[in-house]
Amino acid sequence: xxxxxxxxxxxTKARNLEDSALASLAALGVEVEELPRWNCxxxxxxxADDDLIHHVAxxxxxxxxxxxxxxxLVTLCSMCYNTLARANRLMRDDEEKRATLNLFMEEETDxxxxxxxxxxxxxxxxVVGWEAVRAAVTTPLGGLRVxxxxxxxxxxxxxxxxxxxxxxxxxxxxxxxxGAEVVSFPEATSCCGSYxxxxxxxxxxxxxxxxxxxxxxxxxxxxxxxxxxxxxxxxRRQGDAVARRSGLGRLPTFYFTQLLAVALxxxxxxxxxxxxxxxxxxxxxxxxxxxxxxxxx
Amino acid sequence: xxxxxxxxxxxxxxxxxxxxxxxxxxxxxxxxxxxxxSCPMTTEMEIFTRRVMHLLQLGLVDEVMSQRMATLxxxxxxxxxxxxxxxxxPRVVEALxxxxxxxxxxxxxxxxxxxxxxxxxxxxxxxxGLRKLTG
Numbered sequence: 001x002x003x004x005x006x007x008x009x010x011x012t013k014a015r016n017l018e019d020s021a022l023a024s025l026a027a028l029g030v031e032v033e034e035l036p037r038w039n040c041x042x043x044x045x046x047x048a049d050d051d052l053i054h055h056v057a058x059x060x061x062x063x064x065x066x067x068x069x070x071x072x073l074v075t076l077c078s079m080c081y082n083t084l085a086r087a088n089r090l091m092r093d094d095e096e097k098r099a100t101l102n103l104f105m106e107e108e109t110d111x112x113x114x115x116x117x118x119x120x121x122x123x124x125x126x127v128v129g130w131e132a133v134r135a136a137v138t139t140p141l142g143g144l145r146v147x148x149x150x151x152x153x154x155x156x157x158x159x160x161x162x163x164x165x166x167x168x169x170x171x172x173x174x175x176x177x178x179g180a181e182v183v184s185f186p187e188a189t190s191c192c193g194s195y196x197x198x199x200x201x202x203x204x205x206x207x208x209x210x211x212x213x214x215x216x217x218x219x220x221x222x223x224x225x226x227x228x229x230x231x232x233x234x235x236r237r238q239g240d241a242v243a244r245r246s247g248l249g250r251l252p253t254f255y256f257t258q259l260l261a262v263a264l265x266x267x268x269x270x271x272x273x274x275x276x277x278x279x280x281x282x283x284x285x286x287x288x289x290x291x292x293x294x295x296x297x
Numbered sequence: 298x299x300x301x302x303x304x305x306x307x308x309x310x311x312x313x314x315x316x317x318x319x320x321x322x323x324x325x326x327x328x329x330x331x332x333x334x335s336c337p338m339t340t341e342m343e344i345f346t347r348r349v350m351h352l353l354q355l356g357l358v359d360e361v362m363s364q365r366m367a368t369l370x371x372x373x374x375x376x377x378x379x380x381x382x383x384x385x386x387p388r389v390v391e392a393l394x395x396x397x398x399x400x401x402x403x404x405x406x407x408x409x410x411x412x413x414x415x416x417x418x419x420x421x422x423x424x425x426g427l428r429k430l431t432g
Contacts, residue, residue: 008420043424044372047391049320054428079421156374157385165378191337191373198418198426199405200369203340207371210337228419236417 002123003070003115004032005061007080008040014077014228014255016272021076021120021257023270028128028136032074035064043079044195045086052100058087059101063108065115072116074123076257078227082153085117085160119154121170121226121256122162124177133177138265139289140179146259147183147220148172149211151230152191165189174256175224178263187214192233201240208233208241212251222252222283224259231255235277252280262289302355311358311396318392323353325382332376332386338369346376346386353389358396367393368404372429398432405430 092113148171193204333345
């Protein structure tokens with residue numbers, strides 16, 4: 001059984017990411033166990049050489065995974081993946097910082113980077129396999145033109161990228177496996193503005209408008225995402241973003257796990273489409289991929 | 298903009314601090330501008346990353362910190378992935394941010410975020426934003 005780290009957002013604002021992923025994994029016969037204790041990973045990795053204290057939170061999570069006997073820790077949120085994978089690499093490769101951090105967390109098990117941190121997309125590719133996913137699909141998303149949006153944290157920096165960051169293909173393979181039509185677009189790896197939505201909203205929304213415009217121009221009917229912060233900027237705040245470009249319309253957004261759950265025939269209550277913008281669930285109903293209206297929140 | 302450069306600025310304590318915190322050498326930069334051309338956050342930037350690196354080579358940290366470049370960075374790492382000189386530019390920018398934050402000045406006043414926004418915003422946005430933009 002593999003370990004599972006949810007992270008803060010998946011228990012509240014992004015329940016639709018967690019519920020759809022866990023139901024899909026069960027349908028694919030993958031058993032996961034949520035860490036018995038976990039804390040916020042810190043969301044961003046500290047980039048300062050003299051700031052070790054911010055590595056304590058993610059390392060503590062990795063120690064919990066090791067103590068629970070897991071050699072693999074799967075994450076769904078791209079930002080958690082990035083922060084945990086980088087902290088793991090630091091503990092594996094930087095002898096001096098590892099010694100200091102282990103000493104600081106004296107009461108905990110010493111940690112040497114033994115656990116492998118894996119994002120679900122990578123897990124589907126390298127362990128489950130696209131053939132197995134394809135075989136489990138009961139509702140292929142035929143004719144649905146979806147643009148895969150990677151964002152930043154699955155691909156950068158290179159040392160924790162789930163695949164080479166220049167020409168990524170995993171997200172396309174995923175969409176092909178569930179029967180969707182892949183719409184490639186140059187902004188697939190551009191930044192949505194991330195946390196700058198708090199402090200420099202106009203700049204972040206401008207970045208989002210460029211992404212939505214790029215996908216729309218190439219004929220996408222929907223964006224597939226894996227990050228709750230991308231989903232907030234590109235989904236919930238989409239109205240403010242598209243208002244920055246004349247003639248730019250709405251583009252439904254989904255977590256990739258929601259599309260997976262739909263393709264695997266999972267019930268509406270695990271899809272959590274009520275948390276997406278109305279145009280998103282309407283698109284799936286209109287195409288007959290889901291039949292019921294989303295349950296109220 | 299008139300720049301005043303001397304051996305004191307080039308080897309001054311602030312640029313030494315930037316090098317120490319970031320572990321990076323801005324002098325490696327040969328001014329190709331790929332970083333600035335790749336940056337998704339330039340909408341409101343007065344000076345771009347290439348110029349920041351040049352000013353740092355001259356030791357003019359105060360000049361850089363008087364601009365908003367570091368406060369607008371989203372740590373997307375596109376510049377780092379593309380830099381042909383292998384400079385981890387986001388680490389340089391983090392050092393610049395920290396010089397301000399450690400002096401007790403924040404880039405974001407948490408109370409300025411609208412209540413309705415806070416209610417709908419994912420935790421990951423708030424944690425990341427407060428970590429990067431407040432001390």
